[in-house]
Amino acid sequence: MPATISLKIDATAPGSSINPMRPVTPRPSFSVGWSASDGAIGSGVLSVDVYSAADGGGFAAWQTGKPAAGSALFQGAYDHTYSFYSVATDVAGNVEQKTAADAATACRREFILPGDSTGDGTVNILDLIFIRDKLIGDLLSGDNWAADVNGDGKINVLDLICTRNRIGTSLP
Numbered sequence: 001m002p003a004t005i006s007l008k009i010d011a012t013a014p015g016s017s018i019n020p021m022r023p024v025t026p027r028p029s030f031s032v033g034w035s036a037s038d039g040a041i042g043s044g045v046l047s048v049d050v051y052s053a054a055d056g057g058g059f060a061a062w063q064t065g066k067p068a069a070g071s072a073l074f075q076g077a078y079d080h081t082y083s084f085y086s087v088a089t090d091v092a093g094n095v096e097q098k099t100a101a102d103a104a105t106a107c108r109r110e111f112i113l114p115g116d117s118t119g120d121g122t123v124n125i126l127d128l129i130f131i132r133d134k135l136i137g138d139l140l141s142g143d144n145w146a147a148d149v150n151g152d153g154k155i156n157v158l159d160l161i162c163t164r165n166r167i168g169t170s171l172p
């Protein structure tokens with residue numbers, strides 16, 4: 001009986017994408033997630049690289065050799081826009097080709113959800129704690145602006161009351 005050799009050749013590049021991002025991020029550091037797949041009959045995703053660009057400039061590698069699905073904390077700065085794309089490599093060595101952003105977000109000092117001082121998309125006890133910790137703070141320092149929930153230029157008990165009244169609200 002002749003010996004037979006079964007050889008499966010994977011000549012198809014894997015696909016990946018950055019998880020959807022909100023158009024505006026109220027914090028200079030934020031989580032960026034990605035996921036990749038090599039399809040049902042592919043050799044499998046070996047690794048993912050994530051590229052970032054600031055203000056429409058050139059893309060540079062930000063995360064390299066990451067697993068097929070994951071996330072990392074990006075450190076940006078206020079008043080800048082950041083774009084991201086991911087590039088997956090499969091076990092057979094095929095590399096995804098991509099040059100345009102999958103997702104982008106602008107870092108701005110801006111309430112997306114009134115009362116959400118922490119910028120996590122929900123108003124809860126953590127927002128009250130955030131304001132409490134900023135009560136003697138300078139509005140222009142760091143992320144203190146977000147403690148001025150009622151926008152009167154001061155951080156005081158009124159901001160705590162505003163936030164308390166909004167507890168339980170969250171972004172869809």
Ligand SMILES: [Ca+2]
Nearest residue numbers: 010012042090
């Ligand atoms: Ca493949």
Ligand SMILES: [Ca+2]
Nearest residue numbers: 116118120122
């Ligand atoms: Ca919050």
Ligand SMILES: [Ca+2]
Nearest residue numbers: 148150152154
């Ligand atoms: Ca205030």
